[in-house]
Amino acid sequence: MALISSVMGVGAALVAPVVEVADLSLARWGAEHVLGTSLDVVVASGGPAAAARAGAAVLEEIARLDRILSRWRPDSELALLNRRSHLRVSADLFAVVAKAEAWRRRTSGAFSSRLGGVPLEPGAAQSAAVRAAETAWVGMDAATGQIWRPEPVAFDLDGVAKGYILDRALWAARRAAPESTGFMLDLGGDIRIWSAAHRRQAWRLGVTDPTQAFDNAPPLQTIALRNGALAFSGRRARDGESAHILDPHCGRPAAGVLGVAAIAPIGADADALATALAAMAPEDGLGLLAQSKGFDGLLVASDGRLLTSVNWSGQSVQAQSVGSAWPKDFALTATIEIPPQAGGAYERPYVAVWITDSQKKVVKTLLILGREGRWRESNYIYWRRVERMDLASVAQIARTTRAPGRYEVVWDGRDDHGRPAPLGSYTLNVEASREHGGHSFVALPLLLGSAPANFQAEKAQELGVTRARFGPAR
Template identity: 35%
Template sequence: MKKGWPLWLAGTVGVLLPGAVAAQNNVYCFQANVLGTLAEFVIAAPTREGAQLATGAALAEIGRLDCVLSSYRPDSELCRLNLAREMQVSPDLFAVLSQAEELQKSSGGAFSARMGGVEALWRAADTRPPDAAALRRAVRSAQQQPFLDHASRVVGRPEGLVFSVDALAKGYIVDRALDAARGTGVPGGLMIDIGGDLRCHGSPGFQQSWHVGLADARLPFVNAPIVTQVKLGNQAIATSGRGVRDRIIGGTAYGTTLSPHSGMPVTAHLAASVVAPTAAQADSLATALLVMPPEQGLQLAAQSGAQARITQADGAVWTTADWADLEAGPSPQPLGRTAGLTSVADKLSLRPSGWVSDWALQVYYEAFIDLGNRASDYRSPYLVMWISDKAGRPVRTLIIIGKDPEYQRDNHIWWTLYGSRAQKMVEVRSGPTSLSGRYPTYWPGFDDSYSAVAPGEYLLNIETSRERGGHTFRSMPVTIGRKAFQYDIKPTADMGAIKLVFGKQP
């Protein structure tokens, strides 16, 4: 990784790596698609080889535990348990189930790892929510008490109860992956982030703590601005809530966190972020706090030795008493796929003159998956989307997919327009090249400096390139005025489907 620029890592949270690094270590960043999401590894080490060794050990541990804890792999140990009435399980699965049962008791039932049957009903829903009677039956089944024998690690499962440990397992996997990386002897700091569950160890080298940004929970877009930063040492953070993973059923968005009491998606809170000693604890507490009334949730977090921040549906924010001690203040760089400043978030709440209140241009990009081309030389494209005025002058870059500047230079139209700013924007704002994924972004009428722009004629530009050749460019006119619109851009061999919506933002 080049020195000199901050790096915001993509996801629910972003990690800020300021420019200078300690002389004895460089900072390396690696990415991988695991567990159906993006994993990012930031490692301070003397050599790239040492950082790669640590990352490889972490990935091996992630793969091992996926075979134990996955709800989606029919050959996983968890799925085998869900077919048995009684079974001796591995230490890892027993540890996760034990922690889940303990939190179910301490949270008054707000957390549950027995919701597999309820979750299955929601996953199967298409045009309307699950049948109310079926949902009640699934909730009653989930409220049955399993048997866990700590001496033998035997688990007894009542008929109809289906374990689902996702709300704790991802954090547990982060913890074990970090232990595996540390076991390689890497001397510097480590940070592992799997889909927003993040744990740090040591320090990055250039400062005493890791700075982690939290995105505005009110905006379900990957480029939502950061509203605050927290400082982490040997700690973890996880955020649960509404957002880009919401289920769309019959045209309505439903959150994926379900109340164990009713089986319905939670609606009172938009997001809960928890800082705790381990990622498993942060992950599970964040889920529980989404379900609980804010006062009770914050009390549970404090009693558990954690700090928490809850954003309610009306925008009100609740925090534990010592949360302010974690805050690092606004970022010095208002850039990044999820980056921004508290002041930027405030500015974005003020609509540009002439724009309809609460309207924005929304761009929904779904990454292209070439299922018929999985050859060894196939690479997903690097992609940039940006807004320009009708003369072609750049106004705002919306999203950058693919972090390596060497290949983003092949998006030569965008790179040339931005000149000396281009490499900085790639390093600071870039998201991953992904074989699959959804990237909902929005443009509320501000340029790259967060200055308001007037309504009028603009161009949405989409440019892609591949590591081993191939380049595409599209430019489509959009009229920002008082008339709403919606239309689709069909996918091509190098570019996924695009939906454009101008109107009231979610």
């Protein structure tokens, strides 16, 4: 589950992590379609050249480990292990399986990588399959790198592999850009951070509220981190998709928590810890954290309770002190549709959503999907009016592109500077462009008064129906 966004220095963003680049000592490099998500590499000191070298090294390391650890590739080394009863494996695969088995023992089975062959549907047959996989003997010989896998077991290492990949990718970045004093790697919402001992400024991260459905909802808390890893899990997954987190004790979908943020010294442990906490009852998760020195976590329970470990140092985000000029509790909720496209290779569109007043002056930027600046320029209307004149602010709110689907953003009646906007005439602007695709722009007129109102614009090539509702916030 994507619960986090990342910001360097001051400020915070949400869901898809975003780094503020107003600090000129930072340089940023990013890529889409990396392990099915987006990659951000942020480098302190060294400049764009160091960021480019680090980014290339990170991509190379991720590609290497994907060939070893992916359960989605039939040609991966993991796939070969799952077809054999006995195999001498690479050091990387052995390390990840060993880490997964250690966390299985540590959590009394709440975390398990053995259920790759278990069907998702609950029932008696599944329970028997779960029991068979969980009680089977798995042999491991560290001296020779051999693993013995009994037939009931099919390893699914997704709950720990991404964190391990981030650990190795960080080392690749440090080797490629040794002059840099800090790195932040963000792979689809999981974070790995390193700072040199003499660098005093921490990386500040914003944890979003999983009970909020809006793609531009404010963060729930912020937390500062100099070194370590953060991983996130829960029932609400990235890009609006449902997460399939099973309780290994019964094989049924876990239902105790909405979302989890976990901190550990290394990514592999943070990844496993987040997965375990998402599968456990909230109170059991707190017990695990209390027994785990050096690990911390935040849990949002299914009933909305916010639970944290004793040493969790997150800070609640202060609400805006300036009131709105709109009727009490009113907000504008916009629904943006990204339609599926027929044909060849599909590239996710870059999308910009913003509000202008009756003089066509930009009042509020609500959403930017797509982090690579060279492609964001293809949304040339927004680029000419806003982005090229305020690169730092736009970079702070830009987040990963999204798969086809329906997404909601909310406007609370304040402009980009936090000042209340009066009632009156506005325009909701939505622009979308896609590599190997088209360009679409929708301008939906809005008349905001003292009564609720609904607005709608027709479909465009890269956009479905755009809707807006003005009235009491949900």
